[in-house]
Every structure is written in structure tokens, then in C-alpha cells.
Amino acid sequence: METKIKPFKNLGLFFLLSILSVLFIAPIIIVLINSFKGQFYISDAPFSLPNALTFAGTENYLNGIERTNFFTAFFYSLFITVGSVLLLTLGASMTSWYLARTKSRFSSFLYYLFVFSMIVPFQMVMFTMSKIANTLRLDNPVGIILIYLGFGAGLSIFIFSGFVKSIPREIEEAAVVDGCNPITLFFSVIFPILRPTAITVAILNTMWIWNDYLLPYLVIGNDYKTIPIAIQYLQGGYGARDMGALMAMLVLAIIPIIVFYLFCQKYIIKGVVAGAVKG
Amino acid sequence: MHKHLNRYFGLFALPTLIAFSVAFLIPFLLGIYLSFTEFTTVSDASFVGFSNYILAFTENSNFLNALWFTVKFSFVTIITVNLFAFLLALALTKKIRGRNLFRAVFFMPNLIGGIVLGYIWQVIINGILLFWGADITQNSTYGFWGLVVLTNWQMIGYMMVIFIAGINNIPPQLIEAAKIDGAKPSQILFKITLPLTMPAFTICSFLTLTNSFKLFDQNLALTAGAPARQTAMLSLDIYNTFYGKIGSEGVGQAKGVVFFLLVAGLAALQLYLTKSREVDG
Known part of the structure; x- marks a missing residue:
């Protein structure tokens, strides 16, 4: 079989990269190995393989799942991420198109206001935002989706706007002549054109919201624990924690991310490049 | 319409x-x-x-310590992350077996959340320090370099992807022509590849800078500021001020405003540098 790449080309570099790859994966493998060791054998010898004495089977996993309510946390994480990403993609694309096509001072003022929010660090607004969320009774898994819509709108609108401007006006005018009103125009003409951008925006927001810790912790953390919150609670006081359960929960937290990565790798890489160049 | x-x-x-x-x-x-x-x-x-605002800086030295720690940390990560990411991008734009797999592996840590990353590295760094009978919470130097290693592991792959896009944008004819003219590989690197990937360097430097400046989850999980708040970065110090002691919420909010002004200043600088380069080019 012939391949474009000759097998012996850059062999030294190939070996160097192979060693680096192993080093890159090693931290995850070490956590995986330790998740099968008894909790008192982890801190003392984290780099040894389990033996007859230290092997704990699935004990850490059962312990961890029970103590963190892992499946409930997984459900909250999934619900909040999917809900927020869907609403953000829809809301931000509609707003971007509206702001780009209504050329008024108010529209461009709103656009710059949204873009401005991107540079404000979370610590500046975290206290007041969580107080307001509390007062308005948004401190539940549905309410927090609205918070994410508001907080993520800046970056999403910024990315969408760059592409909305490149849509030829003739297409829109033709659709209007054919009898489209703004609603049918947006959903049957504009949004399909924006689909690749919508995927980018959705991927970027998924990566952010799934892993987000502080915002959900402050808004709903007492009653509804997402995966990062559940893991942080498991840690408890330094020294008193169950290392075995912690290792097992780290593994369970990583698995969904790896599955997501395997299925969406192409889009994720594209999203990163688009998001970075735009942001 | x-x-x-x-x-x-x-x-x-x-x-x-x-x-x-x-x-x-x-x-x-x-x-x-x-x-x-x-x-x-x-x-x-x-x-x-x-x-x-006065209390934020004078009540105790926490805020200034956190600011200094954050600046030092950001300085080191900008250099290391960009250097390693660029070298990997150079290697992975050559014809090499399995380069897509390599790219995928190096990028993967970026998808893992900060809290999970922090605990993964806590186990590993404590395991290594164990050979000297030490612990990451004993000395702020351990915490500092622990955070540097963690951040490199997380961000190198991300920046690598941006550098790869930058290198792939270089017209191949340019490099062909240089080769025909007898340019050495080092000349091609310094006279063609590096100058033409400068926009990627600007993007990656500011991404590393703002990410490092705003780091919170990793800091909380890896050291939580230990020993004695010495490894607390700006975000964690603001959090501690708000929620650590009742009555200091106003000071926490003032620190938040100062933090915002710092980050906004960095963003303005980036915008200025990017715009002025666009005009030049």
C-alpha cells in the first residue's frame, strides 16, 4: 500500500512526538490507575500499580457515585448545558441579525454594549449577579439558563455579527419579494446560512458551560450540584477527604468530555480557530 | 422591509x-x-x-500579593505556552505519520474543566514532591510552578491549533521559491515562517495573558491559595474577600472594579496593537 507520507521521513521527530504524547496522556492514565486503588494507598504511592493488597475494584466508583450523587449531577450539567446552548444559539443569532439590519444608533449602541461585556471579568459582577438571580428566583436549573443567555450573549453575538454582515442583501430582498416576513425570512433563509457559525458558537458555549464552576456554584450550588460543584464538594477539608472516590469521580467527569471530543473533533478545532481569531 | x-x-x-x-x-x-x-x-x-479602594490595597497585603503573583505567573506562561505551542505547530505541519492523532492528543486537555484539572495535577505534583517528603501546600514556589505546569498542559494544545492555522496560511510558493534560491531551513524559519505567523503570536499571547489573569478554578482546586493565601491569584483573592469574611463585601467589590480596569486595559492594548498592524499591512 502506498501512502503519501513516507514511513521513514522525520523518524526522529516522530519518536519525540510519541514520547511527548505519552507524557500528555500520562496524568489521565495515572488518575485512572489510582481510581482502582484503595483510598489510603493513593497519596502514599500515586505512581504504583494496584496490587493484591491495594486493589479496590469498583469500590471507589460506588462510593463516589453515592457521595456526590453523580448521576443527578450529570443530569443537571447536561440539562443546563443543552438548554443554555440551544437558547444562546437561537437568541444570539436572532439578535445579531436584528442589530445588523436595523441601522439605527440604538442598534449599534446595543451591539457595542454586548461586545463590551466580553471583556468584563466574572469577579466584577459575581456578587451582584448572584444576588439579583436570587431575588428574581432564577436560582434553579431553568432560571440559570436565562443567566447564561445574558452572560454568554456578548461573545456569541460578536461571532454571529461578523458572519451576518457577509450575507448578501439580494438574497434577503428576493425572499421578501417572494412573500417572507421577518420571522419566516430569518428561520427559512438566514438561519440555514448561519448554520456553520451556529455550530461554532454552540461548541464554544458547550465547552464553557459544561466546565463552568463558579457561576452555577454561586447561583444554584446549594440545591443543585453540577459535576464540577459535586467534585469540589467531595474534596471537603484537606486531609479528611476520600482520595479513592475523588479519583473515580475525576475519571467519570472526563469520560463525557472524551466522548464529546471524539464525535465533534472537527467542529471543535474549527470553533477554536474561529473563536480565537474573532475574540 | x-x-x-x-x-x-x-x-x-x-x-x-x-x-x-x-x-x-x-x-x-x-x-x-x-x-x-x-x-x-x-x-x-x-x-x-x-x-x-484604599482598604483593598492597605487593609492587608493580600491584594498586592495576588496581583504580583498573577503578573509573575502570566509572564512565565506567556513565554512557555507560546514557545512550546509554536514548536509543536512547526513539527505538526511537517509530513509526519499520525500527525492528526498527535494534534488530537495535544489538544485534548483543553476540554477538561479547571476543577478537574486542578485535582488531577494535585495528585501528580504531590506524588512527585513525596520523594522529598514535601507537599504542594508547604511552599508557594511549589504552588507557583504547579500552576505553571498545569496551565501549560491545558493551553499548549489550544495555542498549537491557532499556530497551525497561521503556518498553513503561509503561501507554499513562498517557501518553494526560498528553497530554490538556496535558503537554509533556519533562514526559512526566521525570515519567512516567524514573521508571517506574527498575527498568531499576538492572538496567542493575549489569549494566554487574559486566561492567566482570570484563572480561578485551577487555582482553587490545585492550592486554594495555600500556604496562607500566598498562591492566591487575583480572582481567588477577590472571591476570598467577598465570601471569606462578613463585612468586607464593599472591599471585594472595589477589588472587582480594579480587576475589571486591569483586564479592560489589556483588551484595549490588544485592540490597539492589532489595529495598528492592520493599518501597516
Whole structure:
């Protein structure tokens, strides 16, 4: 079989990269190995393989799942991420198109206001935002989706706007002549054109919201624990924690991310490049 | 038609605008106001002028320590992350077996959340320090370099992807022509590849800088500031000020405003540098 790449080309570099790859994966493998060791054998010898004495089977996993309510946390994480990403993609694309096509001072003022929010660090607004969320009774898994819509709108609108401007006006005018009103125009003409951008925006927001810790912790953390919150609670006081359960929960937290990565790798890489160049 | 569109404000823009006001705009404005007051529950605020800002810097040395730690940390990570990411990008734009797999592996840590990353590295760094009978919480130097290693592991792959896009954008004819003219590989690197990937360097440097400046989850999980708040970065110090002691919320909010001004300054600098380069080019 012939391949474009000759097998012996850059062999030294190939070996160097192979060693680096192993080093890159090693931290995850070490956590995986330790998740099968008894909790008192982890801190003392984290780099040894389990033996007859230290092997704990699935004990850490059962312990961890029970103590963190892992499946409930997984459900909250999934619900909040999917809900927020869907609403953000829809809301931000509609707003971007509206702001780009209504050329008024108010529209461009709103656009710059949204873009401005991107540079404000979370610590500046975290206290007041969580107080307001509390007062308005948004401190539940549905309410927090609205918070994410508001907080993520800046970056999403910024990315969408760059592409909305490149849509030829003739297409829109033709659709209007054919009898489209703004609603049918947006959903049957504009949004399909924006689909690749919508995927980018959705991927970027998924990566952010799934892993987000502080915002959900402050808004709903007492009653509804997402995966990062559940893991942080498991840690408890330094020294008193169950290392075995912690290792097992780290593994369970990583698995969904790896599955997501395997299925969406192409889009994720594209999203990163688009998001970075735009942001 | 587009005059017509104004009537659809309520459907297209209003829902996002309401959420934006609740989650960002009102908290932001309220935050600025509260930084000039003393309060514990927002409704009991009383005006105190600039005293929160003065207290933020003088009450104790926590904020200045955190600022200095953050600056040192960002300085080191900008250099290391960009250097390693660029070298990997150079290697992975050559014809090499399995380069897509390599790229995928190096990028993967970026998808893992900060809390999980922090605990993964806590186990590993404590395991290594164990050979000297030490622990990451004993010395701020351990915490500093632990955070540097963690951040490199997380961000190198991300920056590598941006560098790869930058290198792939270089017209191949340029390099072909240089080769025909007898340019050495080092000349091609320094005279063609590096200058033409400068925009990627600007993007990656500022991404590393702002990410490092705003780092929170990793800091909380890896050291939580130990020993004695010495490894607390700006975000963690602001968090500790708000939620660590009742009565210092005003000081926490003042620190938040200062933090915002710092990050906004960095963003303005980036915008200026990017724009001036676009005009030049």
C-alpha cells in the first residue's frame, strides 16, 4: 500500500512526538490507575500499580457515585448545558441579525454594549449577579439558563455579527419579494446560512458551560450540584477527604468530555480557530 | 422591509436584552455603585467614598500579593505556552505519520474543566514532591510552578491549533521559491515562517495573558491559595474577600472594579496593537 507520507521521513521527530504524547496522556492514565486503588494507598504511592493488597475494584466508583450523587449531577450539567446552548444559539443569532439590519444608533449602541461585556471579568459582577438571580428566583436549573443567555450573549453575538454582515442583501430582498416576513425570512433563509457559525458558537458555549464552576456554584450550588460543584464538594477539608472516590469521580467527569471530543473533533478545532481569531 | 423590521424588536432582540440586563448590565452598574459603599446584603448600602479602594490595597497585603503573583505567573506562561505551542505547530505541519492523532492528543486537555484539572495535577505534583517528603501546600514556589505546569498542559494544545492555522496560511510558493534560491531551513524559519505567523503570536499571547489573569478554578482546586493565601491569584483573592469574611463585601467589590480596569486595559492594548498592524499591512 502506498501512502503519501513516507514511513521513514522525520523518524526522529516522530519518536519525540510519541514520547511527548505519552507524557500528555500520562496524568489521565495515572488518575485512572489510582481510581482502582484503595483510598489510603493513593497519596502514599500515586505512581504504583494496584496490587493484591491495594486493589479496590469498583469500590471507589460506588462510593463516589453515592457521595456526590453523580448521576443527578450529570443530569443537571447536561440539562443546563443543552438548554443554555440551544437558547444562546437561537437568541444570539436572532439578535445579531436584528442589530445588523436595523441601522439605527440604538442598534449599534446595543451591539457595542454586548461586545463590551466580553471583556468584563466574572469577579466584577459575581456578587451582584448572584444576588439579583436570587431575588428574581432564577436560582434553579431553568432560571440559570436565562443567566447564561445574558452572560454568554456578548461573545456569541460578536461571532454571529461578523458572519451576518457577509450575507448578501439580494438574497434577503428576493425572499421578501417572494412573500417572507421577518420571522419566516430569518428561520427559512438566514438561519440555514448561519448554520456553520451556529455550530461554532454552540461548541464554544458547550465547552464553557459544561466546565463552568463558579457561576452555577454561586447561583444554584446549594440545591443543585453540577459535576464540577459535586467534585469540589467531595474534596471537603484537606486531609479528611476520600482520595479513592475523588479519583473515580475525576475519571467519570472526563469520560463525557472524551466522548464529546471524539464525535465533534472537527467542529471543535474549527470553533477554536474561529473563536480565537474573532475574540 | 428593514424599516418594517423595527416592529419585531420585541421578538428578535428583547428576550436576549432582558437576560443580558439581568445577568450582566444591572449587576455591572450596581457593582460600580456598591464599590463606593459599605454593605452586606446590597439593600443596606451606605456611601463611603473611596475608602473601599484604599482598604483593598492597605487593609492587608493580600491584594498586592495576588496581583504580583498573577503578573509573575502570566509572564512565565506567556513565554512557555507560546514557545512550546509554536514548536509543536512547526513539527505538526511537517509530513509526519499520525500527525492528526498527535494534534488530537495535544489538544485534548483543553476540554477538561479547571476543577478537574486542578485535582488531577494535585495528585501528580504531590506524588512527585513525596520523594522529598514535601507537599504542594508547604511552599508557594511549589504552588507557583504547579500552576505553571498545569496551565501549560491545558493551553499548549489550544495555542498549537491557532499556530497551525497561521503556518498553513503561509503561501507554499513562498517557501518553494526560498528553497530554490538556496535558503537554509533556519533562514526559512526566521525570515519567512516567524514573521508571517506574527498575527498568531499576538492572538496567542493575549489569549494566554487574559486566561492567566482570570484563572480561578485551577487555582482553587490545585492550592486554594495555600500556604496562607500566598498562591492566591487575583480572582481567588477577590472571591476570598467577598465570601471569606462578613463585612468586607464593599472591599471585594472595589477589588472587582480594579480587576475589571486591569483586564479592560489589556483588551484595549490588544485592540490597539492589532489595529495598528492592520493599518501597516
